[in-house]
Amino acid sequence: MSRLYGDPIEVWTRDGEPIQFVWRDRLYLVRRVLDHWVVAREWWKTSEGDPGERRFWRVDAGPGREVGSYELRYDTAANGWLLLRAWD
Template identity: 80%
Template sequence: MSRLYGDPIEVWTREGQPVQFVWRDRLHTVRRILDHWVVARELWKISESDPGERRFWRLEAGPGGRGGTYELRFDTAAEGWLLMRALD
């Protein structure tokens, strides 16, 4: 089962990949990246220098010893991160 959110989050990256994020006032540490994909669509294109990509990561993360599976999205046009879903 998964829950959709679309919540804005703050993310720290290393070499372009998320390593930590804050969601609901809790720091989550990324333990493992399960999948990564990029979606580029002309509708999101705002200029020739910005392809309007949306980059997605499915990962295992959590605060402290607990963990879960999450999907994060980075929108290059908006330069913002969202937590898209939490998977059980």
């Protein structure tokens, strides 16, 4: 079962992929990228000259030995990361 969050997170990347993130004051290490996809934003919701993209990653990650699956999103127009969903 998954839960929706939409919480802002701080993310560190290497070669454009997330390698760790902080969510609710805990550091999560990304163990594996399960999936990655890109969605173009609707032209009418973008700023002039920057159409923006939303880049999604589904990752296995966890603080310590615990590992779960998480969906992360980076919005290029807003230059920000969100944790959208977590799976039990």
